Amino acid sequence: MDGKGQLSVFCICLAVGFAGGLLYEVFVLLRGAFGCGRGKNKVLGILLDGAFFVCFALLCIYAAYRFRFPNLRFYMWLGYGLGWIIYLKTLRRIVAFLQRVCYNKTVQVAKKVKKKKKLSKTGDK
Numbered sequence: 349m350d351g352k353g354q355l356s357v358f359c360i361c362l363a364v365g366f367a368g369g370l371l372y373e374v375f376v377l378l379r380g381a382f383g384c385g386r387g388k389n390k391v392l393g394i395l396l397d398g399a400f401f402v403c404f405a406l407l408c409i410y411a412a413y414r415f416r417f418p419n420l421r422f423y424m425w426l427g428y429g430l431g432w433i434i435y436l437k438t439l440r441r442i443v444a445f446l447q448r449v450c451y452n453k454t455v456q457v458a459k460k461v462k463k464k465k466k467l468s469k470t471g472d473k
Contacts, residue, residue: 357417358427364411365431366439368404373443375400 375396379385384393408428411417417424 353418354423357415358423360411360415360417361424361427362431362434364408365428365433366435367431368407368428369432369435369440371403371407372400373440 379393379396382389382392382396384390384396412420412424
């Protein structure tokens with residue numbers, strides 16, 4: 349087996365795995381918006397997971413075509429997996445923190461608007 353270019357292909361696979369983690373966040377937001385995480389809409393959750401895997405597969409195929417990868421090899425799968433793990437250990441924590449902050453701010457604003465509406469309705473009487 350020719351070892352020329354394997355390190356660069358592995359690094360690209362790491363980047364694709366990392367990008368797959370970012371892509372998964374989009375689907376996590378969709379799952380949360382439709383309430384799939386609370387045990388409801390299980391069928392929709394399964395469909396969204398399937399859609400993620402199809403999109404990730406298309407991303408992998410595009411990268412393989414774009415960068416002219418050799419035949420599929422084990423180290424490519426290892427690169428995708430390690431890229432995903434690197435995403436989970438680094439950027440996922442930051443994204444989760446920002447998600448919580450945005451959610452809390454949205455809830456606070458919604459409570460203020462609801463309270464103002466309630467006060468304005470009682471004040472009209």
